[in-house]
């Protein structure tokens with residue numbers, strides 16, 4: 001029996017206390033699950049933070065991890081976010097090579113993808129995009145011909161849709 | 164605003180006041196630089212502090228105290244090495260769901276993270292082996308942290324909470340204020356079982372024909388032994404008790420089939436294998452019970468009742484899950500089951516006849532060495548018989564532990580204390596010390612191996628000096644017996660590094676004497692009873708009996724690690740003779 005590993009997005013509300021991120025991530029590392037994406041940030045309540053974790057696991061193992069997470073005293077609530085029922089956004093910053101000749105082409109391409117050129121230096125440019133993972137991947141492929149010098153991406157953040 | 168509860172004092176005094184408010188009567192520990200401020204107010208406190216000889220002893224003593232009494236055990240140590248010496252007993256207690264609070268001093272907050280002298284990130288180290296832990300750097304937070312620690316350790320599925328307190332938080336001035344409430348928004352109370360789940364369980368039981376009550380340590384934690392007895396008798400369902408549950412149900416009861424698992428009875432192991440319904444109460448389908456998981460109880464449906472929702476479905480899928488306190492659960496299940504039985508009482512006659520025949524055909528037993536040498540099982544059996552059902556027994560880890568779980572009849576909860584989950588050699592002596600402190604009027608026997616005993620026997624000094632007259636039976640087979648047994652069975656009798664020579668060195672009776680205890684020795688079967696009686700007659704000093712036993716005795720039955728419970732062996736290369744059995 002082969003267990004299907006798929007990516008899951010788990011959104012965890014935690015008390016804003018020191019050490020809480022270590023506790024949460026330790027539950028994944030203990031089982032040798034690789035965290036693919038992680039973001040931590042404030043919520044509307046200053047005492048509460050949200051950790052969004054993208055992890056590739058098989059369903060039964062995921063249930064187990066969620067149960068274990070729920071046992072952590074500083075974890076208030078856990079929700080799995082599904083693609084169809086939530087808004088999921090991440091942030092990309094990428095430095096590409098440019099020349100005097102292709103600067104405009106880059107501007108146009110980035111605009112077409114809904115991104116921004118955050119810095120234009122003589123031989124390189126920093127491009128940013130805040131969008132879904134698919135859109136981010138599309139931009140990265142489009143930028144490849146320029147020569148990607150450096151790339152950084154945030155973990156994903158998600159919010160459940162109302163409708 | 165201030166009431167008469169608010170008093171100015173330093174953090175250390177606030178800590179001791181907090182511990183008093185939490186109801187602590189005794190703690191086990193060793194002082195050192197970072198925790199020293201706390202030892203000053205402790206000097207005037209009503210709390211009894213027992214100065215141990217090694218922090219591991221403090222941790223196991225707190226564990227033994229907690230297991231014997233049901234109260235929260237407390238241990239205390241300094242930063243760095245003091246704290247890291249607590250790591251083993253913390254992991255041990257957490258694995259066995261023992262309520263314990265560990266207090267450690269930490270280097271001053273300004274020095275944390277600088278590799279200061281005796282600094283260890285004990286909160287980080289213990290994160291995966293505690294239920295929760297705290298690092299306190301502000302003295303005003305001490306009472307809240309202590310109140311929360313005791314609440315979290317004792318409630319729900321019990322466990323260990325560590326509170327690490329920076330030295331400057333202990334020395335700074337603060338106002339003591341015991342919290343009137345505890346607010347832990349992420350800490351859920353799962354104690355109330357759902358009636359609907361209980362009803363589903365009752366319906367499943369009523370439809371079953373080969374049910375077994377698979378009882379784990381949770382029944383003891385929930386103080387639900389009386390309820391379990393009522394359930395078993397009302398339902399007529401046979402019971403197995405795991406290593407952590409020995410004593411949860413009387414061994415003498417006709418419905419008791421004994422212990423399941425790697426060294427369980429044939430009746431208990433086979434009943435689970437052939438069962439069509441496991442009624443799992445506070446047990447966790449540990450690999451030592453299930454054997455190869457995919458072949459465990461292959462046709463059984465499963466009812467799983469536990470206070471920890473994370474246990475449900477962890478190893479084995481549950482058909483009906485009941486999350487809740489077991490006492491409440493059984494109290495709901497009993498009337499629900501009676502209602503079901505009133506409609507149609509299931510007939511377990513054939514099943515009971517079957518399990519009884521397994522029990523009578525394959526009883527626990529052992530061979531008596533022909534050369535007159537002492538058999539370890541006999542010693543342990545006599546200890547149980549002579550000392551009686553009120554005695555608390557602790558054990559180390561190894562063959563002697565398994566024999567102590569097999570050949571002593573446990574009739575009451577909290578009379579059998581051992582390290583089940585972590586399997587910690589060295590547990591027996593300090594745990595016996597803690598148990599004796601919690602139950603001073605009860606006879607406490609530590610049944611220890613000669614290997615285990617050499618890990619923590621220094622706590623006998625603590626016992627001798629503090630009037631804690633425990634009794635220790637060293638089952639001296641001159642070897643790391645359980646490991647040797649595996650070498651016999653699986654490594655062609657190549658005894659690599661398991662010979663301890665402990666009939667030559669050390670001399671356990673002299674060692675006992677040097678530690679302020681009475682040392683006795685027994686090497687012949689005919690001396691066993693009188694030696695035990697002699698030990699039983701000494702109540703003002705700890706006693707150590709060195710029982711020199713036959714080294715080739717083995718623990719049977721056995722299900723080899725990773726194999727199916729169907730492969731149970733009753734002796735070397737000897738499977739039960741099923742032909743005599745109608746299966």
Ligand SMILES: Cc1ncc(C[n+]2csc(CCOP(=O)(O)OP(=O)(O)O)c2C)c(N)n1
Nearest residue numbers: 561562563588612613614615642643644645
């Ligand atoms: C701290 C620790 N180290 C190693 C082991 C592995 N181990 C399990 S049983 C055992 C032998 C114990 O020997 P002894 O105390 O003499 O008991 P016996 O098996 O002979 O009864 C060992 C080494 C362990 N369980 N705990």
